[in-house]
Amino acid sequence: MPALEAKSALVTGGGSGIGRATCELFAREGARLIVADIDKEAAEQTADLVRAEGGEARVVVADVNRVEQVTAMVAAAIETYGRLDCAVNNVGISASQVGAGGQRVGDISEEAWERLICVNLTSVWRCMKYELLAMERSGGGAIVNIASIAGLVGLPGAHGYVASKHGVVGLTKAAAMDHAAAGIRVNAVCPGYIDTPMRANSWVSPERPIITRPAMKRTGKTDEVAGGVLWLCSDQASFVTGTTLAIDGGYTS
Template sequence: MKDKTVIITGAASGIGKAAALLFASAGANVVVSDIHEQEGIKLAEEICAQGGKASFFRTDVAIAAQMEALVSFAVKTYGKLDVAVNNAGIGGEQNPIADMSIEGWQQVISVNLNSLFYGMKYQIFAMLQSGGGSIVNISSILGAVGFLGSGGYSAAKHGIIGLTQTAALEYSAQNIRVNAVGPGFIDTPLLNALDAQVKNQLVAMHPIGRLGKSEEVAELIFWLASDKSSFVTGSYYPIDGGYLAK
């Protein structure tokens, strides 16, 4: 991974932050992207202070032009794009489908699914210019099953897997690998709004008996991005403490 250029969206916290720190520790040039500017700048500065290489670029992933600008920034700053981790996402409105607002549906699809199309569109173009690369898309266990009150989220995460498989078919012969990761419930800021009782209920859904850690997901992302997974493309890897095995 040394001297490879990596874009990570939603990198200011949670899984994205853990991935950014891991890639940087391996010598990569990390483009920290997030809508939360203060936290993103702080992370880039932290990486540089530890001897790594990182830059921050503010991006609203739901806006195509900003995703294009992010890729352009990475290429102009570091000369090429080798790896993209499309991680940014939101939980979205929690309601049964008949009660979900049109605005709530559109927001979660825009942030969690449209952004993946925008990202891959420009990331793939850049990778083709430099001879290939690896894209890791962050889906969810809810990319494989449904979940009460999360119709929009589940639909978006299912869609990510379809996009991933299609991109892998279209670009594998051109040395671009595309894979998806499906985390279970991970102890990240997305869960901070939940009370202790609800968190305990989530824990009980995982046979391993706990929530996942961001660092554990980052290790899987890193492997998929690296040459060690050179024969892996078009795949969906749950990392869920046994959630989907039930």
């Protein structure tokens, strides 16, 4: 039996990278998808891939930094499928995307710091707030937040990013404790250096020594991360909550 048979799942940032891989895998495992992304064209491409394999998907254009769009996104899941069983909060930006890659603490601008915290941490809280309310009404569910190895260790030249991802890990643990009695599990996945568009735009390149640190000495693949997300959302992880799963080729070992 498929791991997510007949379950509804919401994936933010579903238009590319880890989000797209997660949508495709979830659909193959029986889930009915809400593909949410600020980029409609990218989200539609993901939905088309899902449908091409016989899956069910609805696209919702949403900026997770705007509360009215987040509430509409969650409402769309309820309207379409009647309930929300799984949610994957995957939206994030790198330090390089705000012009702060490779900077020390004293170098980053106020604007860059606030943008990293807003997108990488506050948006996860905002999405969880409304996902949790929906799951409470449905009688339970599973949430997976996409953090990073930067949520587990320090990385040079990325303190704003590191702070935001440590925040996601802490938020995950606290929410897991708050909502376990309601039958809701909340976990985080901490990917290492994964071959995604965001990593391609990062100030860290494959030639830099930091990439060779993992025991496996390679970047990961998006479907390798999606596999961990699937497990945490499935009933196979029914006794797992408040944990962080590092998928990093041994980087944090």
